[in-house]
Amino acid sequence: xxxxxxxxxxxxxxxxxxxxxxxxxxxxxxxxxxxxxxxxxxxxxxxxxxxxxxxxxxxxxxxxxxxxxxxxxxxxxxxxxxxxxxxxxxxxxxxxxxxxxxxxxxxxxxxxxxxxxxxxxxxx
Numbered sequence: 001x002x003x004x005x006x007x008x009x010x011x012x013x014x015x016x017x018x019x020x021x022x023x024x025x026x027x028x029x030x031x032x033x034x035x036x037x038x039x040x041x042x043x044x045x046x047x048x049x050x051x052x053x054x055x056x057x058x059x060x061x062x063x064x065x066x067x068x069x070x071x072x073x074x075x076x077x078x079x080x081x082x083x084x085x086x087x088x089x090x091x092x093x094x095x096x097x098x099x100x101x102x103x104x105x106x107x108x109x110x111x112x113x114x115x116x117x118x119x120x121x122x123x124x
Contacts (some may be wrong), residue, residue, distance in 0.1 A: 056063035
């Protein structure tokens with residue numbers, strides 16, 4: 001190895017190494033903040049239910065959005081996984097789906113699946 005590579009791996013004198021927190025140990029400040037936040041949430045669960053109910057009364061969509069965002073702290077989010085072949089190629093590059101004609105294509109659809117013409121449009 002060259003002398004330059006040896007210097008880049010140098011970690012200091014042996015007596016000065018291993019003087020910090022052990023690898024994997026938790027930061028005390030972070031632990032205290034997490035505990036305080038957990039206590040705050042646990043002590044306000046009933047209030048939070050009331051608050052969300054109040055929001056839902058005026059705007060159900062916003063209440064559902066809040067519930068979904070809060071659930072991310074309880075239910076872990078699943079990571080997306082990309083599947084590739086051994087050579088790195090996309091496994092599904094030649095996969096095609098045929099779902100039939102478009103729902104908007106009245107000529108190409110089976111007429112027996114269409115609603116009767118005498119039913120009025122609800123939105124009209």
